[in-house]
Amino acid sequence: MVTTPRIWLDGVAATALPLPDRGLDFGDGLFETLLLKQGEPLLVDYHWQRLEAGLLTLQFPDNTLKHARQCLSLACDALHELPWAALRLTITRGTAPRGYAPPAQAAPRVVISAAPLQQDRREPGSPAKVGWADIRWSAQPLLAGLKHANRLEQVLAAGEAQRRGLDEVVVLDQKGDVSSVSAGNLFIVEGDRLRTPALETCGVAGTRRRFVMERLAPALALHCEETHLSPADLERADEIFYCNSLRGLQSVGELGGRAFTHFPVCEALHQRYWELITC
Numbered sequence: 001m002v003t004t005p006r007i008w009l010d011g012v013a014a015t016a017l018p019l020p021d022r023g024l025d026f027g028d029g030l031f032e033t034l035l036l037k038q039g040e041p042l043l044v045d046y047h048w049q050r051l052e053a054g055l056l057t058l059q060f061p062d063n064t065l066k067h068a069r070q071c072l073s074l075a076c077d078a079l080h081e082l083p084w085a086a087l088r089l090t091i092t093r094g095t096a097p098r099g100y101a102p103p104a105q106a107a108p109r110v111v112i113s114a115a116p117l118q119q120d121r122r123e124p125g126s127p128a129k130v131g132w133a134d135i136r137w138s139a140q141p142l143l144a145g146l147k148h149a150n151r152l153e154q155v156l157a158a159g160e161a162q163r164r165g166l167d168e169v170v171v172l173d174q175k176g177d178v179s180s181v182s183a184g185n186l187f188i189v190e191g192d193r194l195r196t197p198a199l200e201t202c203g204v205a206g207t208r209r210r211f212v213m214e215r216l217a218p219a220l221a222l223h224c225e226e227t228h229l230s231p232a233d234l235e236r237a238d239e240i241f242y243c244n245s246l247r248g249l250q251s252v253g254e255l256g257g258r259a260f261t262h263f264p265v266c267e268a269l270h271q272r273y274w275e276l277i278t279c
Contacts, residue, residue: 007111010109019095021094029108029148032050033086036086036087043207043277051068052065061108068089071089071112072087084116089112093108127260128251129165129253130254130255132170132172137180138202168250170234173202174202178197179197179202180242184247185243186242187209188238192221193225196212206245208245212243235258249270
């Protein structure tokens with residue numbers, strides 16, 4: 001059984017990345033983080049669709065997505081014995097002459113890394129302790145929604161949470177509206193309604209965010225809307241949760257000075273999530 005991280009470069013097992021590479025030089029690329037159950041990537045179509053949109057925006061060659069699919073299939077074949085695994089698929093524009101300008105004939109690289117996850121992902125975690133971040137996301141509408149390789153802001157936000165002994169931090173945009181947590185999308189519960197921040201100028205269009213909006217909310221007769229949320233909206237919410245591909249749905253037990261003690265909607269969403277995602 002695989003017990004250590006595995007790495008593939010363009011579908012071949014590897015231990016090093018050829019240099020130079022524009023992904024390392026400029027963050028010129030995209031990535032997806034997938035949850036695998038016995039080698040099967042969950043919600044993989046959602047990942048491919050987001051990746052395709054990003055490749056189009058960044059003007060990668062037309063055959064890049066097909067190549068990435070082939071590489072992922074090869075990696076997953078080697079991971080079927082693992083109950084759970086975390087897999088990162090990164091696409092860079094590859095090598096090029098010096099300078100920011102992309103090469104006229106790019107040769108993208110697909111780098112995949114995977115590692116086993118010990119905990120059964122279906123087990124709900126303890127409610128998270130969350131605070132307000134000092135950092136704010138930069139505004140760039142062209143890149144809003146994409147999971148591009150420039151993650152320095154997220155590194156700073158996650159470091160802030162770590163230093164403060166928090167599980168996560170809520171990050172605002174440049175206008176002071178709520179955007180997300182450092183590594184996931186955010187929802188608030190108001191009665192039978194779910195509300196999540198719109199992604200107009202920043203943030204990632206998460207696969208689990210989309211799943212909540214398209215599948216989970218309707219399954220539980222909950223109305224869901226994308227909107228502008230203020231910090232005050234979170235402070236008076238009935239419940240708060242955030243989501244990402246590895247964690248699934250995570251309820252918030254504390255935000256700033258407020259404690260949340262009842263999670264009926266979050267618990268129902270968590271149960272239904274795993275019923276739908278693994279069927």
